[in-house]
Amino acid sequence: MLDREEYVEQAYFFRILLERIGQNVPLQELMAQAKFELLASTKLPLAIDHLLGELKHSGKMNGGMAMLKHYFVPFQTFLIAEAETDRGRFDYRTALQILAAESNYRTAEQFTSAGLFFFQFEAICRNRLNYDRGLTAMSEDPAYPPAWQEWLLILRRQLGLVDLADMIFVRSQLYFDRRQRFGDEPPEAPILFGLPEGKIANSHRRKDPLCLFSAMQRHLGFPAVPKLEAIDPLPSLVPQLQRRIERLELRIKLMEEEQRGSLDITKYYRKGKAVAPGDDLLE
Template identity: 40%
Template sequence: MPILDREEYIEQFYFFQTLRDRIKASIATQDVLERIDQEILATTKLPMAIQFLATEIKESGLLSTGFKILSHYFTPFQSFIIKSTEDENRKFSIDTGLHVLEKMAKYLADSPLPSGLFVFQFEILSRNKLGYEEGITAMANDPLYTQEWRDFILFVSKQIGLVEFAEFVYLRSEYYLEVERKQDPSYEPPLQPLFASKEGRIAKANLGRDPFFLFAALQRQLNYPEVPRSTEKETPKDEIMVVRQRVNDLEIRLKLIEAEVKGNVDLSLFAKPAILENLPKSDGFAD
């Protein structure tokens, strides 16, 4: 699908914000959808999309079905977010989901950068435990990303658990290139940088730290979009699920390390091997 006009994202922002507010006011989603299209700018395609959503939710009872069918208008990641709110196995409310879409639409309406959208979407998956495989695949199909970005995003999906997020950013940044060229002026990276120098500098400062510190620093320093926080309190059952998820993450990490030992993981795609030797021992590259 192509990138939409700015006015579409402005109206999407209003739509997601208003839908969220009215659902919080105990108005049924179907009732909101049947009326809200009249409030949307008629020169956009959103009113027709809302009318279709209203019809589809009557038939299927699900909002995500309409989002998926309207793949020429709503992105795969938007559909994934709505689908996640309907998954009983995930503690991801419709309020949080719509708030995420509201924030994302606002960012897309205001000179968005692929780097900003990537970090925003990745933090959404991490903070809300939505799962990386399906979520990152949906991310990669966003029209804002070039093929180079898509290749990088899919590469990230295969290395999660082995490589920390700050390394992904640092090794594909202009700052990493600057550091290498101080030692070797003729150095040329195997892959061109995707992140600017400031992002790379911040990422390097956060190597070995909780990735949420990096997300917060990028938001403070570079005005990256802030991810909405869930207001729901965790129960003992939720804590058990978190522990199970961490065990699963450890199992995935062990499998990835085994693959690395067998030579099936190509970390050289990040940069020249020398950088792998100079990173802190606390990171996934250490021997």
């Protein structure tokens, strides 16, 4: 785990990239500008220098992040790699939003392994990313204790065969207490989730995992995965409609002049050649 100030600067870095990425400025220039806004006492400016070199060499950033495993966790590299895939539908802006929110959560006082798991797994589910690569990257995150890392690899193998809520429930304190109540031997596997997580998971068995994530956020305060707001087409639609109405008005005016017999086509001549009616008036 890095120092808190590193994650604070990471969150700021990803956030300003997201804010400025729509300014038609190359990513290399945005990163170079952002580097001078960061704390010089952190290691992030040095990491950005390495990423800039990788961008210039290969045109992608995930390779440089993979080389800096001691600084960028594998899940961060996974998100950027998915965003840079040519055949994928995962937007780069969405990746930056998730990265900023995740880095911000790592600085929170209420940070827990369970909260990080639900955040990262929801990001994979909601954006339809590759589960195999995503869970592998999660299992290599140093924020998870060894018991968590082992369970994430088990989840990777059994996902799709066993319901997610069931896998969470059998690793919860609630399941352990029920086993003891009926005199059964306690489970050998370590407990990863508390009583609240176990209750919520038990009530969401055979349901959409997104409903499970939403319930965890409502009742336990776990962070929600950010979603890009839909682009409002109205600002660009109004000028388009205005131009079309102007064109229709001009054509109606020409038809009325033709019906009255007062249409003078000579005014549409340009250097001895006739132009299409209405085009000259629109200039």
